[in-house]
Amino acid sequence: MKFIVSVLVIALLSLAAGLFLPWWTIAVVAFVVTSLIPQNPLRSFLSGFTALFLLWGALSWFISSNNEHLMASKVALILKMGNPIIMIVATALIGALVAGFAALAGSFVRRK
Amino acid sequence: MRILPLIISSIVTTGLVIALNTTLLLPAPLGKLLSPQHGVWQNAESSQASFSEEFKLPQLTGKVQVYLDDRLVPHVFAETDKDLYFVQGFLHAKFRLWQMELQTHAAAGRASEIVGKIALKHDREFRRLGMVYAAESSLKEMEKDPQTKLACDAYTEGVNAYIASLTESSLPLEYKLIGYKPEKWSNLKSALFLKNMSENLAGHDNDFEMTNAKNYFSQEDFSKLYPSYQDSLDPIIPKGTIYEKPSIELKVPADADSIYLNKSDLVVTTQEEKPDRNNGSNNWAVSGAKTKSGSPILCNDPHLGLNLPSLWYEMQLHTPQLNVYGATFPGAPSVIIGFNDSCAWGVTNGGRDVRDYYEIKFKDKSKKEYWYDSAWKKTEFRYEAIFIKDSATYMDTVAYTVFGPVMYDLSFSGGRASNSRYFSVRWKAHDKSNELKTFMQLNRAHNYEDYLSAISNMKTPGQNFVFANKAGDIALRTQGEWPAKWKGQGDFIMPGTDNTYQWQAMIPFEETPFQYNPTRNFVSSANQDPADSSYPYYLGRGYPLYRGIIINRRLQNMNDITPKDMMALQTDNYNVLAEMATPLLLNNINEKGLAVNEKNLLRLLKAWDYNNAPNSRGATVFDVLWKNFSKLVYDDEFKNAPAVILRPYESTLLQGILSDSAYKFLDNISTPEIETMTDIATVAFKNSIQELEKAQMEGSIEWSKFKDTRVNHLTKLEPLSRLHLPIGGGTHSINATKSNNGPSWRMIVSLTSKTEAYGVYPGGQNGNPGSRFYNNFIDHWAAGNYYPLWMMAADEESSNKVQWKMSFTN
Numbered sequence: 001m002k003f004i005v006s007v008l009v010i011a012l013l014s015l016a017a018g019l020f021l022p023w024w025t026i027a028v029v030a031f032v033v034t035s036l037i038p039q040n041p042l043r044s045f046l047s048g049f050t051a052l053f054l055l056w057g058a059l060s061w062f063i064s065s066n067n068e069h070l071m072a073s074k075v076a077l078i079l080k081m082g083n084p085i086i087m088i089v090a091t092a093l094i095g096a097l098v099a100g101f102a103a104l105a106g107s108f109v110r111r112k
Numbered sequence: 113m114r115i116l117p118l119i120i121s122s123i124v125t126t127g128l129v130i131a132l133n134t135t136l137l138l139p140a141p142l143g144k145l146l147s148p149q150h151g152v153w154q155n156a157e158s159s160q161a162s163f164s165e166e167f168k169l170p171q172l173t174g175k176v177q178v179y180l181d182d183r184l185v186p187h188v189f190a191e192t193d194k195d196l197y198f199v200q201g202f203l204h205a206k207f208r209l210w211q212m213e214l215q216t217h218a219a220a221g222r223a224s225e226i227v228g229k230i231a232l233k234h235d236r237e238f239r240r241l242g243m244v245y246a247a248e249s250s251l252k253e254m255e256k257d258p259q260t261k262l263a264c265d266a267y268t269e270g271v272n273a274y275i276a277s278l279t280e281s282s283l284p285l286e287y288k289l290i291g292y293k294p295e296k297w298s299n300l301k302s303a304l305f306l307k308n309m310s311e312n313l314a315g316h317d318n319d320f321e322m323t324n325a326k327n328y329f330s331q332e333d334f335s336k337l338y339p340s341y342q343d344s345l346d347p348i349i350p351k352g353t354i355y356e357k358p359s360i361e362l363k364v365p366a367d368a369d370s371i372y373l374n375k376s377d378l379v380v381t382t383q384e385e386k387p388d389r390n391n392g393s394n395n396w397a398v399s400g401a402k403t404k405s406g407s408p409i410l411c412n413d414p415h416l417g418l419n420l421p422s423l424w425y426e427m428q429l430h431t432p433q434l435n436v437y438g439a440t441f442p443g444a445p446s447v448i449i450g451f452n453d454s455c456a457w458g459v460t461n462g463g464r465d466v467r468d469y470y471e472i473k474f475k476d477k478s479k480k481e482y483w484y485d486s487a488w489k490k491t492e493f494r495y496e497a498i499f500i501k502d503s504a505t506y507m508d509t510v511a512y513t514v515f516g517p518v519m520y521d522l523s524f525s526g527g528r529a530s531n532s533r534y535f536s537v538r539w540k541a542h543d544k545s546n547e548l549k550t551f552m553q554l555n556r557a558h559n560y561e562d563y564l565s566a567i568s569n570m571k572t573p574g575q576n577f578v579f580a581n582k583a584g585d586i587a588l589r590t591q592g593e594w595p596a597k598w599k600g601q602g603d604f605i606m607p608g609t610d611n612t613y614q615w616q617a618m619i620p621f622e623e624t625p626f627q628y629n630p631t632r633n634f635v636s637s638a639n640q641d642p643a644d645s646s647y648p649y650y651l652g653r654g655y656p657l658y659r660g661i662i663i664n665r666r667l668q669n670m671n672d673i674t675p676k677d678m679m680a681l682q683t684d685n686y687n688v689l690a691e692m693a694t695p696l697l698l699n700n701i702n703e704k705g706l707a708v709n710e711k712n713l714l715r716l717l718k719a720w721d722y723n724n725a726p727n728s729r730g731a732t733v734f735d736v737l738w739k740n741f742s743k744l745v746y747d748d749e750f751k752n753a754p755a756v757i758l759r760p761y762e763s764t765l766l767q768g769i770l771s772d773s774a775y776k777f778l779d780n781i782s783t784p785e786i787e788t789m790t791d792i793a794t795v796a797f798k799n800s801i802q803e804l805e806k807a808q809m810e811g812s813i814e815w816s817k818f819k820d821t822r823v824n825h826l827t828k829l830e831p832l833s834r835l836h837l838p839i840g841g842g843t844h845s846i847n848a849t850k851s852n853n854g855p856s857w858r859m860i861v862s863l864t865s866k867t868e869a870y871g872v873y874p875g876g877q878n879g880n881p882g883s884r885f886y887n888n889f890i891d892h893w894a895a896g897n898y899y900p901l902w903m904m905a906a907d908e909e910s911s912n913k914v915q916w917k918m919s920f921t922n
Binding site: 015018019022023024027031041055056059060063064066067068070071072073074075077078079087090091094095097098101102104105108109 | 128882
């Protein structure tokens with residue numbers, strides 16, 4: 001339950017923060033949330049990771065399908081990522097890793 | 113709290129964020145770039161995107177409505193000029209900001225700020241050419257004139273209002289990929305943009321190349337290799353036109369023969385290649401006597417580099433006093449090529465030589481004083497700081513003499529001058545002028561007099577302005593403020609130690625060659641010589657001949673013309689140079705001993721109809737053969753020539769072999785035998801086999817595949833470009849589409865009581881590569897199709913052509 005709540009809260013707060021603040025506030029959000037909702041380090045990491053993997057993956061997938069992958073099929077080649085799917089997965093993974101490690105750090109704040 | 117794990121995982125997180133937010137570790141800041149809410153995903157425009165929007169901008173004086181049609185062409189309805197140009201600037205920025213800034217940075221010699229060291233040579237060249245100096249002097253004129261000042265001020269405000277509205281996520285894609293932010297727009301940037309067009313169109317000269325050629329060849333050979341007038345010429349203003357006695361009497365310097373025209377002077381050169389510009393254009397107008405409707409039709413297609421985002425942006429601009437439609441330059445207010453309710457106009461490049469060089473004698477290396485009119489004269493200096501991305505600032509010092517900036521000196525040869533001498537450039541584009549006024553007035557022109565008054569402002573780059581109106585007039589004027597030159601003046605580097613070689617005067621407006629309602633019922637230009645040799649001023653050399661010949665031949669024979677006929681004419685692939693050259697080549701190729709496939713290739717040429725059609729194989733054979741023939745004829749003469757030299761024009765070679773079967777240069781001077789046309793044509797064909805067979809193997813023997821036309825993104829990044837377009841034509845066809853240069857805006861305007869107009873350009877209205885409007889016109893353009901151009905009326909707001917509506921209020 002805690003895991004699901006953490007994932008949801010991290011994802012939603014990241015989405016809100018992204019509207020006004022720089023992209024890396026996802027790290028701040030994940031850190032704060034896991035420091036307030038204590039779980040073991042692995043679960044904390046996974047909740048940050050999952051939250052952003054889902055959020056960034058879903059957002060970029062949604063944007064790209066509406067765009068008929070016009071932008072991604074061009075930029076994926078420039079970024080040497082081959083195709084839009086790889087670019088979407090890379091996007092999701094980058095968000096996931098940053099939030100995952102931030103969430104891991106957050107989990108150590110209250111742990112004895 | 114577990115301190116150690118906390119510290120370690122925090123460091124890892126921070127490190128990750130830094131790595132993904134900068135280019136310290138990765139080639140791109142991937143986190144910033146890929147964040148769906150900030151990065152490039154934000155530029156992926158939904159295919160259902162609405163462009164309807166409301167803008168509240170206090171700079172406006174009233175309401176402005178913008179109706180966007182299904183091609184994303186804005187129809188701007190404003191109450192005042194000020195609001196009109198404000199919204200034009202705003203829309204240019206909204207759809208094209210990145211290119212506007214890149215092009216004006218490049219014009220100002222500031223490209224290094226964006227792309228780093230690789231642009232330093234370009235930047236130094238443009239600073240030394242005095243681009244900013246030229247833009248500043250033209251800005252002064254623009255701001256002196258109330259009409260152009262108002263337009264520029266409003267335009268700049270509009271661009272800046274858009275820039276101010278940008279957030280990290282709404283930045284154009286290219287800013288994100290390269291990693292920088294736009295700076296504010298200014299009137300100087302609009303001036304720089306226009307000056308960049310001058311550089312593009314009137315910044316071409318062969319003075320060093322010709323000086324070397326004159327030194328290297330005997331006088332007899334030189335005059336054969338570089339004739340100053342071509343017999344086959346069909347000039348813009350037809351042969352036989354009577355010109356008045358010139359009002360300017362030019363004083364040819366007394367020593368011109370000994371120290372200039374016949375002086376042997378080799379400029380020591382380095383070995384860099386000069387880019388081949390090849391900008392051309394076609395325009396023509398036919399009077400009602402030749403059209404089906406009885407009203408004039410005007411056509412124009414300027415040939416420029418084919419880029420994405422396009423140089424052009426289509427718009428309609430409307431106020432109670434003004435209604436104009438056409439192609440605009442993102443970077444400057446007004447419509448550049450287009451039509452209004454009374455008339456239409458278009459341009460081709462004038463192409464005369466308006467850039468000359470003078471050798472300067474400095475007292476010493478400090479360049480503080482130079483010898484001029486028997487005295488040491490003080491130099492002025494301009495200090496140029498070139499900021500370079502990720503590198504130290506480069507300081508360049510440019511000396512200015514009475515002629516202009518010392519472009520080439522010990523520190524800068526530009527790959528064509530000498531590293532031991534000093535050359536000042538005299539460029540017409542440095543003179544005071546207000547070209548923008550030309551377009552402001554043309555946009556508002558009603559009749560022939562308005563047209564004349566408008567184009568009298570056009571000084572550089574000189575353009576052949578075609579005009580037609582609903583009253584039935586057609587006209588064409590080879591407009592520009594042209595230096596009056598004596599024969600040979602400025603062909604070579606001139607002595608700069610006194611005033612005798614300076615330009616003495618400008619040709620008066622009244623003595624510019626023009627045609628107004630001629631009896632042949634059409635006017636046309638295709639960059640050929642403006643007039644024949646009876647025109648009393650020297651016109652220089654190197655004008656392309658063949659498009660003009662075919663256009664005039666076609667127009668002469670056309671009657672009952674419809675816009676559809678004009679579409680066929682603008683996209684005509686007929687190669688008139690090939691028509692003249694092929695029979696002679698075929699007659700001289702010895703078929704004995706040719707292998708089977710070689711004979712097959714020759715058969716393709718024999719069966720060819722001289723159309724550079726996309727699927728033509730004969731066109732490819734001719735192209736390769738002609739190239740090899742030309743090499744074979746001249747390579748021996750040029751083997752030991754200096755690297756910086758001008759090769760004879762194609763027309764020179766063609767005229768040479770057509771008029772003289774024993775054309776002197778056919779002989780290969782490195783062999784004891786005297787080669788004939790048959791020898792050279794046969795060897796040229798054999799030399800072509802390898803390249804042609806390779807093309808056959810690779811499946812690129814068809815002309816469009818062989819030519820391989822592309823529209824490059826301005827960064828030349830392939831994924832953002834359009835490659836391998838199925839389009840025919842070529843240098844000498846009316847459809848002058850080369851590999852990366854061609855008809856950049858095709859327009860046909862039939863001046864019937866309700867104007868009927870068509871147009872297309874190889875691009876799209878939205879500069880964003882993530883938009884479906886980024887390059888959606890290209891296939892249509894390549895196929896030779898047109899869009900009807902909709903001159904929207906104020907009461908057509910509810911027309912189903914209107915897709916979106918933008919409302920601007922204060």
